[in-house]
Amino acid sequence: MKRIEVGLRRNIDDSYQVYIGEGILERVGMVLGADGSADRHVIITDSNVEELHKKRVQEAFEKTGLRTDCITIAPGENAKEISTVVDLAEKLLSLGADRKTMVIALGGGVVGDLTGFTASIYMRGIPFVIMPTTLLAAVDSSIGGKTGVDAASGKNMLGTFYQPKKVFIDLDFLETLPDAVFRSGLAEAIKYGAIESPEMLDRIKKAAEKGALRKIGFLKRLVAESCMIKKRIVELDEHDYGLRRILNFGHTTGHAIEAASGYLLSHGESIAIGMAIAARLSEKLHGLPATSRKMITETINAVGLSDVIPPTVGAEDIIARLSMDKKKEGGKTNFVMLRRLGEAFVNGGIQEEILRETLEESRT
């Protein structure tokens, strides 16, 4: 038997800058214009964001000499499927986009996931940048390079790890967010506080109590600190082999609750409840102090989110969905637990009785 080695060892630098500021659109245009990796730029956005921001963004870019085309998709989670990717690719092709074309995701998490995935597979990969317009995308999905689309049988069933070339977080976009959407982002920020930074948790609670959650100074710090926490975790575990899983604090039961509610509960509302449940389990099983659990639920309540499972969502339905996930994950449910605030770890096996009991306790 003959053997030939195809030798593909190399140093890779996929590092990128996350820019955070107010009214930074013109500077974004300049930074992109000065970047030589692309000779043209196409914005991908959804029709909601298009109406709110597209004109202003394109005009600010043009002032710096950056001309952009724009492709608009339908808003909402339903667009996050492979047919939208094919559609985006066809539209890119008809615009004449080639491997020197950069796409710009302008929108929330769905636009980012779709644009990133399309960029990663269009002509075997073209560069992309993200301009998040929601707090959720700013603090969470824009950093880390996870892209993907859902399928009937699973969320993010098809996707890639594909890092953006840059992320530009213009805080001005967050002003137009409806409160409910804004709170979804806060839920993820509370997550970072719980798993990594008790100080941040405290700051969110105090800002909520003072009615200062939407003040720009608070937001700038919140976004920057969230990005710092996420980036440190992603740097250590880009491809999600272990540590990165602590970012799923509150998400295991949160996702099950979201689905069991028929998606009447938003992602943020669901993971808020999921975090309260995870905190309860952590207290029971891993000695999380009661005061710490209280701190988490009080912060959740302070920002206007509920920490209890609504009566319409049945415990058995949640458990059934958790065991479906378990099957998909190779027989393990990865619950993220806290030993104390800021100290998270993955616990692969929680007994069903304890889970059932805790779900019942989480109703009031």
Add this chain to the structure above:
Amino acid sequence: MKRIEVGLRRNIDDSYQVYIGEGILERVGMVLGADGSADRHVIITDSNVEELHKKRVQEAFEKTGLRTDCITIAPGENAKEISTVVDLAEKLLSLGADRKTMVIALGGGVVGDLTGFTASIYMRGIPFVIMPTTLLAAVDSSIGGKTGVDAASGKNMLGTFYQPKKVFIDLDFLETLPDAVFRSGLAEAIKYGAIESPEMLDRIKKAAEKGALRKIGFLKRLVAESCMIKKRIVELDEHDYGLRRILNFGHTTGHAIEAASGYLLSHGESIAIGMAIAARLSEKLHGLPATSRKMITETINAVGLSDVIPPTVGAEDIIARLSMDKKKEGGKTNFVMLRRLGEAFVNGGIQEEILRETLEESRT
């Protein structure tokens, strides 16, 4: 404006072994069983290959303790589309495949491209290996990590660079190939000879004249040398920024002829004609000696392929398709030319009159 760097510098080793031999199935099972990167294995094949080889392959694997599941797709180029990828992913999910599952592409180029693409995006990437069953896949598509599917508007419009973990070329598979399919692979081998190895070209011609093309000794050397040539080019230009384009010798007009024939001409038949045209252009424009051009066309004819455009395929149709490609490639048609045998380079601009004249000369 605040800046945070996400630091993702790392050393990557995507190197892999290509194993070439006769009757190596049991050894394949052992090599895969000993590789700790996966805890289960799923074969992806098409219904033609399934009928010919699946039972033998699975039995040989089982002798070494390697149990495999198998997913079968429809044969032929038409399967190379995104709906097949979604279908494969759904089937993998229903088998419970997770990130520790390895997929094995058992088949020709289409099976390899589809399996590689699916592996690259299923759960953001799972390992895959290739077992080519055609000469074309053995000498060409199995090495280099190009994966993809076609769309209405373009070949390989969606795809990735995603390297297999291993390639196992069992020469026994080549015995069952129909002559026409076998010749398609020979056309690619002739290409390697023309662009990199005049000795190999000579050897193919002599083997053809002796009727020894399908002798195992000849094939083993042909496959190994082709793999060596391709791997050296891929090692230098994995992501197709320049050098790798010389692998398209004969392919620019070849693809146009293939499409213009309504796909009545096979890929191999088409690129054989494309190579003859490229040799003619090289003689005219870049001083390729007439004897070298003759050597290429004689080798093409010796293996039973034609070097002339059939009367049913119109020159204007070919030219129209070339300018469509040109638009897609950002205004350039990348013709690969020869200065002499074994010395290829990319010429971005050939005048339409010269092309038209050469196409007319290539009819007889």
